[in-house]
Amino acid sequence: MTVVVGVADMKVSNQASHLLVTHALGSCIGVAVYDPQARVGGLLHYMLPDSSLDPARAAENPYMFADTGIPRLFRECYALGASKARLKVKVAGGGQVLGGEEHFQIGRRNYAALRRIFLRNNVLVDNEEVGGAKPRTMFLDLASGRVWVKVIGQNLVEL
Amino acid sequence: MSLIPQILRSLKHLPPFPVVAQRALTLVNQPEVSIEELVEVVKFDPGITANILRISNSAYFGLRREIHSLHQALLLLGTQELLKIIIASGATRLFANGTPGYFQEHHGLWRHSISCALMADLLARELAATERTTAFTAGLLHDIGKIVLSLYVEQKFSQIMAVVEKRGLPFQQAEKLVLGISHAEVGGEMARIWDFPNRLRLVIHYHHLDRPEAFSDDMVLLIYLADLLVMMFGQDLGNEGLAYDGFPQVLHHFNLRERDLERLLMHFGSSWGEAKVFFGLVGDGHAVQRAHRG
Ligand SMILES: [Fe+2]
Ligand SMILES: [Fe+2]
Numbered sequence: 385m386t387v388v389v390g391v392a393d394m395k396v397s398n399q400a401s402h403l404l405v406t407h408a409l410g411s412c413i414g415v416a417v418y419d420p421q422a423r424v425g426g427l428l429h430y431m432l433p434d435s436s437l438d439p440a441r442a443a444e445n446p447y448m449f450a451d452t453g454i455p456r457l458f459r460e461c462y463a464l465g466a467s468k469a470r471l472k473v474k475v476a477g478g479g480q481v482l483g484g485e486e487h488f489q490i491g492r493r494n495y496a497a498l499r500r501i502f503l504r505n506n507v508l509v510d511n512e513e514v515g516g517a518k519p520r521t522m523f524l525d526l527a528s529g530r531v532w533v534k535v536i537g538q539n540l541v542e543l
Numbered sequence: 544m545s546l547i548p549q550i551l552r553s554l555k556h557l558p559p560f561p562v563v564a565q566r567a568l569t570l571v572n573q574p575e576v577s578i579e580e581l582v583e584v585v586k587f588d589p590g591i592t593a594n595i596l597r598i599s600n601s602a603y604f605g606l607r608r609e610i611h612s613l614h615q616a617l618l619l620l621g622t623q624e625l626l627k628i629i630i631a632s633g634a635t636r637l638f639a640n641g642t643p644g645y646f647q648e649h650h651g652l653w654r655h656s657i658s659c660a661l662m663a664d665l666l667a668r669e670l671a672a673t674e675r676t677t678a679f680t681a682g683l684l685h686d687i688g689k690i691v692l693s694l695y696v697e698q699k700f701s702q703i704m705a706v707v708e709k710r711g712l713p714f715q716q717a718e719k720l721v722l723g724i725s726h727a728e729v730g731g732e733m734a735r736i737w738d739f740p741n742r743l744r745l746v747i748h749y750h751h752l753d754r755p756e757a758f759s760d761d762m763v764l765l766i767y768l769a770d771l772l773v774m775m776f777g778q779d780l781g782n783e784g785l786a787y788d789g790f791p792q793v794l795h796h797f798n799l800r801e802r803d804l805e806r807l808l809m810h811f812g813s814s815w816g817e818a819k820v821f822f823g824l825v826g827d828g829h830a831v832q833r834a835h836r837g
Contacts, residue, residue, distance in 0.1 A: 411777065481785045
């Protein structure tokens with residue numbers, strides 16, 4: 385069964401029949417985590433790097449921001465029996481329009497925020513497909529833990 | 544070989560611009576619009592009142608009272624808000640067909656256009672621009688050139704994307720290089736044929752800021768920025784993704800910082816779920832045909 389993860393949204397699951405998908409990442413970032421032993425995984429689609437922009441909004445919807453959404457993703461997977469040491473982490477999105485590196489950089493800042501959080505918490509990224517101007521859709525198969533990225537007009541790429 | 548003659552020929556068979564939207568356009572920014580004038584506008588499309596009531600009563604507007612009539616909608620939403628709904632409902636026929644050169648989804652262009660209209664509206668509010676209805680309308684119609692150019696882009700898509708990738712050009716310039724004309728220019732032509740107000744035509748023609756003229760009108764810059772923000776938001780992204788130029792001078796012009804862009808995206812994202820009620824305005828063209836036959 386396909387479970388759609390919307391914008392500023394997250395789903396975690398231990399149902400092997402679930403295929404989590406999040407569409408059209410733009411400058412947003414998709415984070416897929418999976419524990420192959422517990423067969424627990426989750427997919428987060430966050431929009432913005434930092435909840436200090438609007439803490440009240442972050443309390444309402446933590447999945448909008450990297451710094452509130454990423455910890456939630458891990459915690460909810462732990463709650464279903466995943467362990468940090470076993471989690472495979474894959475990242476996609478963070479797209480940019482063309483041009484310099486100073487303006488319209490939400491995609492880049494989204495990615496930098498994730499890197500900072502992972503560094504602080506000793507999380508390694510197993511694979512990623514970030515930056516550039518391509519629109520990306522991301523899939524996580526709960527049965528196998530496999531993650532794919534689809535760019536329109538191109539073949540599915542496994543992360 | 545340039546495809547321009549062929550493309551211009553297909554403009555000869557352009558259907559007329561929907562009359563309801565056209566009439567509603569003439570009421571935009573009028574200080575006062577009477578209920579009689581609005582009734583005059585919507586009477587050309589019997590289905591439109593139902594649409595207006597559905598949108599007016601949706602969570603997007605969050606009214607506490609249920610609206611049962613056009614008159615009530617006018618009182619509770621105000622003229623300009625109601626005009627936005629009428630223009631969007633009236634324009635749907637243009638967007639009924641797929642534009643596979645640009646979007647995989649059958650209604651991708653419609654959804655992108657609605658998103659851009661709502662983002663332009665939000666941006667106009669943020670910038671304290673007075674012409675929010677104009678911004679909404681321009682956002683809705685900025686990419687109409689894609690309706691006509693889709694067929695050609697579909698045939699040459701990989702060639703156009705190769706130009707984008709090898710030469711680092713924005714998509715509309717690659718379009719122009721390969722096809723001889725860009726969707727923005729085709730849209731400008733359509734606006735001329737349909738006799739749009741001059742300003743709306745300029746926005747459509749210059750919305751990717753290819754020419755210095757684009758910088759002479761704030762509305763062009765506003766729509767350009769709304770379009771970019773919608774692409775960054777990502778939902779209903781077209782086949783070309785985010786392959787358009789980001790011009791820092793537009794941010795400087797409006798005195799916007801990166802943090803302001805984040806806030807705009809946050810507000811847009813927060814009302815997104817409710818805004819999707821607008822997507823439902825456009826029906827399936829085939830279904831309409833079936834209904835007429837049956
Ligand atoms: Fe465009
Ligand atoms: Fe656009």
